[in-house]
Amino acid sequence: MADPPAPTLRLRIDAEALAANWRALDRLSGAARAGAAVKADCYGLGVADCLPTLRDAGARKFFVAHWSEVAPLLDHVEPEQVAVLHGPVTPEDAAYAIATGVRPVVNSIRQARIWAEAGGGACDLMVDTGINRLGVSPAETGDPAIAALEIDTLMSHLACADEDSPMNARQLQRFEEIPAALSYQRRSLANSAGIALGAAYHFDETRPGLSLYGGVPRSEFAGDIRQVAYPQAAIIQLRDLQPGESVGYNAVFTADRPMRVGVVSLGYADGFLRCRGPGGVLTHDGAELPLLGKVSMDMVVADLTQAPELREGDWLDVPFDLPEVAAASGLSQYELLTTLGSRFAG
Numbered sequence: 001m002a003d004p005p006a007p008t009l010r011l012r013i014d015a016e017a018l019a020a021n022w023r024a025l026d027r028l029s030g031a032a033r034a035g036a037a038v039k040a041d042c043y044g045l046g047v048a049d050c051l052p053t054l055r056d057a058g059a060r061k062f063f064v065a066h067w068s069e070v071a072p073l074l075d076h077v078e079p080e081q082v083a084v085l086h087g088p089v090t091p092e093d094a095a096y097a098i099a100t101g102v103r104p105v106v107n108s109i110r111q112a113r114i115w116a117e118a119g120g121g122a123c124d125l126m127v128d129t130g131i132n133r134l135g136v137s138p139a140e141t142g143d144p145a146i147a148a149l150e151i152d153t154l155m156s157h158l159a160c161a162d163e164d165s166p167m168n169a170r171q172l173q174r175f176e177e178i179p180a181a182l183s184y185q186r187r188s189l190a191n192s193a194g195i196a197l198g199a200a201y202h203f204d205e206t207r208p209g210l211s212l213y214g215g216v217p218r219s220e221f222a223g224d225i226r227q228v229a230y231p232q233a234a235i236i237q238l239r240d241l242q243p244g245e246s247v248g249y250n251a252v253f254t255a256d257r258p259m260r261v262g263v264v265s266l267g268y269a270d271g272f273l274r275c276r277g278p279g280g281v282l283t284h285d286g287a288e289l290p291l292l293g294k295v296s297m298d299m300v301v302a303d304l305t306q307a308p309e310l311r312e313g314d315w316l317d318v319p320f321d322l323p324e325v326a327a328a329s330g331l332s333q334y335e336l337l338t339t340l341g342s343r344f345a346g
């Protein structure tokens, strides 16, 4: 097969910023050690690009959600450093954990039994302290199937860490009150935002995800967290619009003057959702190029009035300061990262 021609979408990962973010979150975690949530292909930024950097920065524990996410990690880290948050839902999951040596996070009495029947061994235990997603209730920690587990990390997950909510202290208290009868090596409660809630929330290990990749869920992080991902899209055609001509599906934009515009290789299939169209911009050397008409699956059209020198093949920057773009688009910082899609080249 011939090599494909040069791509028209690219994503630059600032590895130095990624490493600096992990180090900042590790430092902000005080006496606790920061792990790294690397589920969903490192929140859309790519395991191959991000995992070696996080490992070399010092991360020693890596969290994924699905069993299907395990194999790509094992090219870079030891199996016992990988924890699978969804846990052993089926005996096949448990057998896979044993075959690979990765750690399941046990989330229910049923999962504890599945894990024991498969042979068991070291695992993590998720306790639900109020989010009502995965996890055993504090009362269920007394069940013989849970008591029999060889628990490495006892964990829970905060529902409202990105807000000043009484829920945070409530969950902290429930986590601290888990019966002392349960034995474990370490405890872990805080995600990125939870780290900012203070030392009481840190325990032995923290589990940042979003902020590794440049997300700022709480203002406390603003000076410490750097942008990591820099998407760019190429102009694939120039057009000159006459007054009265419209652009794109449903003709929602009509030119009222002669305009030079660029058709850009970026669409909602690349995570550039329709809410980022009209009112949004792409940029070039700092110049803002307003978007015209609806975002298509594979294209947007930008007004090049501010940069008339641009030609086909030139690259435009896609704004990706996460807190800023989230505020402007109404999307969450998590959604902006994880919807990037698979058409970006490195």
Ligand SMILES: *Cc1c(COP(=O)(O)O)cnc(C)c1O
Pocket: 037, 039, 085, 157, 190, 191, 192, 193, 207, 208, 209, 210, 211
């Ligand atoms: C995704 C996830 C994290 C990371 O959360 P961020 O808000 O991205 O820092 C931590 N713990 C659990 C259980 C998770 O599912």
